[in-house]
Amino acid sequence: MKIGILTIxxxxxxxxxQDTNSSFIARQLNIHGWQISVMMSVxxxxxxxxxxxxxELSLSDAVIITGGLGPTADDITTAAIAGAFGLKLYTxxxxxxxxxxxxxxxxxxxTANNVKQAVFPEGAETIRNPAGMALGFFLRRNGKVIVxxxxxxxxxxxxxxxxxxxxxxxxxxxAVVHVESRTVKLFGIPxxxxxxxxxxxxxxxxxxxxxxxxxxxEIQIALTARCTAEHEAREKxxxxxxxxxxxxxxxxxxxxxxxxxxxxxxxxIEKKLTLALAESCTGGLIADRLTDIPGSSAFFERGVIAxxxxxxxxxxxxxxxxxxxxxxxxxxxxxxxxxxxxxxGKTDLGMATxxxxxxxxxxxxxPVGTVYVALADGKNIRCRHYAFxxxxxxxxxxxxxVALMMLKKYLTGEREDG
Amino acid sequence: MKIGILTIxxxxxxxxxQDTNSSFIARQLNIHGWQISVMMSVxxxxxxxxxxxxxELSLSDAVIITGGLGPTADDITTAAIAGAFGLKLYTxxxxxxxxxxxxxxxxxxxTANNVKQAVFPEGAETIRNPAGMALGFFLRRNGKVIVxxxxxxxxxxxxxxxxxxxxxxxxxxxAVVHVESRTVKLFGIPxxxxxxxxxxxxxxxxxxxxxxxxxxxEIQIALTARCTAEHEAREKxxxxxxxxxxxxxxxxxxxxxxxxxxxxxxxxIEKKLTLALAESCTGGLIADRLTDIPGSSAFFERGVIAxxxxxxxxxxxxxxxxxxxxxxxxxxxxxxxxxxxxxxGKTDLGMATxxxxxxxxxxxxxPVGTVYVALADGKNIRCRHYAFxxxxxxxxxxxxxVALMMLKKYLTGEREDG
Numbered sequence: 001m002k003i004g005i006l007t008i009x010x011x012x013x014x015x016x017x018q019d020t021n022s023s024f025i026a027r028q029l030n031i032h033g034w035q036i037s038v039m040m041s042v043x044x045x046x047x048x049x050x051x052x053x054x055x056e057l058s059l060s061d062a063v064i065i066t067g068g069l070g071p072t073a074d075d076i077t078t079a080a081i082a083g084a085f086g087l088k089l090y091t092x093x094x095x096x097x098x099x100x101x102x103x104x105x106x107x108x109x110x111t112a113n114n115v116k117q118a119v120f121p122e123g124a125e126t127i128r129n130p131a132g133m134a135l136g137f138f139l140r141r142n143g144k145v146i147v148x149x150x151x152x153x154x155x156x157x158x159x160x161x162x163x164x165x166x167x168x169x170x171x172x173x174x175a176v177v178h179v180e181s182r183t184v185k186l187f188g189i190p191x192x193x194x195x196x197x198x199x200x201x202x203x204x205x206x207x208x209x210x211x212x213x214x215x216x217x218e219i220q221i222a223l224t225a226r227c228t229a230e231h232e233a234r235e236k237x238x239x240x241x242x243x244x245x246x247x248x249x250x251x252x253x254x255x256x257x258x259x260x261x262x263x264x265x266x267x268x269i270e271k272k273l274t275l276a277l278a279e280s281c282t283g284g285l286i287a288d289r290l291t292d293i294p295g296s297s298a299f300f301e302r303g304v305i306a307x308x309x310x311x312x313x314x315x316x317x318x319x320x321x322x323x324x325x326x327x328x329x330x331x332x333x334x335x336x337x338x339x340x341x342x343x344x345g346k347t348d349l350g351m352a353t354x355x356x357x358x359x360x361x362x363x364x365x366x367p368v369g370t371v372y373v374a375l376a377d378g379k380n381i382r383c384r385h386y387a388f389x390x391x392x393x394x395x396x397x398x399x400x401x402v403a404l405m406m407l408k409k410y411l412t413g414e415r416e417d418g
Numbered sequence: 419m420k421i422g423i424l425t426i427x428x429x430x431x432x433x434x435x436q437d438t439n440s441s442f443i444a445r446q447l448n449i450h451g452w453q454i455s456v457m458m459s460v461x462x463x464x465x466x467x468x469x470x471x472x473x474e475l476s477l478s479d480a481v482i483i484t485g486g487l488g489p490t491a492d493d494i495t496t497a498a499i500a501g502a503f504g505l506k507l508y509t510x511x512x513x514x515x516x517x518x519x520x521x522x523x524x525x526x527x528x529t530a531n532n533v534k535q536a537v538f539p540e541g542a543e544t545i546r547n548p549a550g551m552a553l554g555f556f557l558r559r560n561g562k563v564i565v566x567x568x569x570x571x572x573x574x575x576x577x578x579x580x581x582x583x584x585x586x587x588x589x590x591x592x593a594v595v596h597v598e599s600r601t602v603k604l605f606g607i608p609x610x611x612x613x614x615x616x617x618x619x620x621x622x623x624x625x626x627x628x629x630x631x632x633x634x635x636e637i638q639i640a641l642t643a644r645c646t647a648e649h650e651a652r653e654k655x656x657x658x659x660x661x662x663x664x665x666x667x668x669x670x671x672x673x674x675x676x677x678x679x680x681x682x683x684x685x686x687i688e689k690k691l692t693l694a695l696a697e698s699c700t701g702g703l704i705a706d707r708l709t710d711i712p713g714s715s716a717f718f719e720r721g722v723i724a725x726x727x728x729x730x731x732x733x734x735x736x737x738x739x740x741x742x743x744x745x746x747x748x749x750x751x752x753x754x755x756x757x758x759x760x761x762x763g764k765t766d767l768g769m770a771t772x773x774x775x776x777x778x779x780x781x782x783x784x785p786v787g788t789v790y791v792a793l794a795d796g797k798n799i800r801c802r803h804y805a806f807x808x809x810x811x812x813x814x815x816x817x818x819x820v821a822l823m824m825l826k827k828y829l830t831g832e833r834e835d836g
Contacts, residue, residue, distance in 0.1 A: 011629055013453075013454040014448050014640075015440075015454075016445070016631070016640065017441070018436070019437075019457075022433075022459070023430070023433045023437065024433065025433070026431055026432060028433070029433075036431040037466070038458060038466070039431060039437075040457065041457040041458075048455070048477075051477065052456065059466075059469070070610075070630075070632075072610065072612075072613035073613060073617070074628070074629060074630065107805070111610045111611055112614075113614055114610050152632070211432070211434040212434070213434070279702070283706050283708070284697070284701075284703065284705030284706040284709065284723065285706045286702070288703045288706045288814075290701070291723075291775075292810065292811055294777050294778065294810060296725075297779075300723075301725060301726045302724060302729035302733075303721075303722070303723030304722055304723070305695070305702065305705045305709075305718075306720055307715055307718045307719060308763075311720035311763065315720075344732075345726075358712070360713075361715075392712055393710055396710070
């Protein structure tokens with residue numbers, strides 16, 4: 001089955017917004033064994049939308065459209081589609097009631113233009129939006145299917161697997177192909193080196209496709225097999241994963257939907273250990289990541305963002321003369337900050353970062369990107385030095401990553417130098 | 419002049435690689451006052467490429483194509499284009515000499531398939547590649563122009579301004595069109611309400627196009643005018659901006675590339691005021707945002723992420739009996755946290771958040787999304803209560819936004835209830 005993708009919005013054709021929906025949709029459809037005939041983007045223009053849909057339908061069994069379903073004047077997708085097929089528009093009363101109810105529950109002020117989000121071309125069937133207001137819908141035309149989703153990526157990314165793919169499977173009565181996919185998450189190795197280390201694996205021979213997705217500071221590898229028999233697909237992916245793991249073990253930290261902060265949080269909760277943080281160069285980012293995890297208050301006692309030297313001395317107890325002698329960005333100070341915040345919070349573990357995030361503040365001996373990360377457990381203090389490059393935000397990001405990696409390795413008993 | 423963009427590659431239609439060339443090219447062309455007719459992506463497939471080019475040419479004066487110019491077997495763009503127009507291929511000897519010379523200089527091993535990069539359709543004129551091996555080229559067909567560039571983003575991004583835009587200007591002898599654009603950033607108002615409040619403005623009459631771009635928790639409005647005279651475009655955008663500002667003034671917090679944290683940081687530095695933060699429900703996110711701004715150490719003294727009750731009492735000095743009486747999530751505790759961290763940090767300002775980010779921990783009186791934000795300046799403590807919805811991450815995000823908004827209004831002397 002061939003599927004076309006059409007994304008709609010002036011923000012795309014003006015280059016203001018990077019279209020991320022097309023590539024997300026293509027990836028998901030590929031996983032289900034469907035091919036992409038063509039991907040197109042046009043502006044919020046009725047005639048351009050009509051011409052694009054005609055072209056896509058001439059090449060495809062189904063077309064997936066995103067964007068232009070909101071309440072504002074430039075949201076014209078529904079009207080354009082109705083126009084393209086000569087269909088009248090109708091207001092779906094149950095959809096309208098649903099939207100009004102949502103407004104009530106969220107205490108939002110109702111404005112008349114929101115009615116637009118309950119208007120559909122006749123013959124359309126609605127698709128529930130698991131993450132927002134605007135419903136999706138689909139239409140059948142001459143044995144083909146046109147699906148329309150909102151353009152907001154977080155909404156499209158939920159509606160596609162939950163609402164759209166089931167519709168496509170049902171409408172085309174597809175022979176069930178089982179798709180097994182496994183994502184391996186790596187940190188601490190460049191993409192080109194990953195490619196090189198895997199170059200001798202015969203993925204075709206294993207019946208598995210491989211994709212690389214760098215997502216700073218991580219690299220994700222996706223292994224996918226498509227088979228009629230579920231166990232066969234699973235077996236193929238498992239064999240490929242074993243070979244990948246063989247070569248890249250020290251760099252693998254998570255699989256599939258797991259996140260580094262989620263794993264660390266899970267380990268701390270499981271081991272009933274508490275944590276306090278003393279962040280300097282990461283500026284609260286480690287705490288922000290850990291507190292994104294529901295239930296983090298079970299292990300996270302407090303954080304101190306010790307930006308000034310005085311904050312390092314007066315609450316963390318780092319002696320002023322140590323700062324004077326070694327500098328605030330030093331192994332010694334990082335260790336004392338970790339132990340200091342551990343004592344202050346009466347926690348099992350204390351973790352600290354200190355470094356130079358830039359763009360200024362670097363010296364010859366300690367250039368921008370110099371970072372120390374320390375972990376104290378009451379018996380020992382381990383500390384590592386890093387020399388990063390990149391810009392301020394990425395130095396913060398990768399510093400929070402190495403800190404969480406150090407915690408994870410401590411909690412699982414892995415060797416720290418891995 | 420209307421221009422179509424076509425990107426070619428199986429890595430795009432499989433979703434493995436995000437197409438960044440299209441949006442880069444669109445942005446550059448828009449700046450030159452040219453409109454994008456359509457953006458398309460197809461795989462490395464001769465027939466699909468031909469069909470896409472035909473479609474693009476039917477809608478455009480020129481088509482810009484990237485991808486598939488490399489030496490490997492799946493690089494078929496040149497041959498597909500020659501096939502589409504019934505043109506023979508020829509080897510350009512000077513291009514071949516140039517490529518061989520480059521191999522010599524870089525000490526690369528010459529392989530026969532590299533000859534492919536010196537092969538062009540008859541009638542093509544080559545375009546120098548400032549950043550790589552494969553040359554670009556362009557063809558004239560029936561008064562239209564087809565331009566072909568390599569797909570490697572770093573190469574396309576150099577060749578477009580240096581080689582392609584000059585070709586388009588020359589071939590179409592274009593009158594220079596000036597494009598003026600202004601982005602207005604709003605917070606605290608739903609998108610539908612923005613639309614409604616602007617509905618009586620005649621943007622067409624003003625010669626300005628308007629776009630809405632929600633970017634949680636902000637909404638961005640882009641006003642754009644295209645005119646031959648620069649001052650005319652600027653004048654039109656200015657008049658539209660005045661009318662927008664008239665209606666939405668209380669919700670506007672920034673323009674163009676400005677960020678809320680950047681503005682707050684700039685104001686604190688300008689006024690030589692220092693800040694300490696006591697974050698509970700935002701978990702370090704306010705500090706993370708402020709420390710993303712270079713130079714933030716000038717005003718940011720420290721932050722305390724007071725996740726446990728004990729951390730609220732022992733370093734911020736919130737009395738235990740106040741927590742017992744009012745609860746940790748209360749106006750009283752937020753105010754004492756703000757004043758407590760201000761005293762601790764000896765700063766001019768202290769800011770605090772306390773709330774329930776969920777998904778659990780809510781009660782009937784204080785449901786998930788209950789958030790208090792407080793600001794202390796040594797004389798007064800201002801505190802606001804919010805009742806948010808959404809998920810944990812978005813509650814953290816919008817809480818950090820309202821806190822930074824409160825700071826900004828305090829620093830600019832705007833009324834807090836705006």
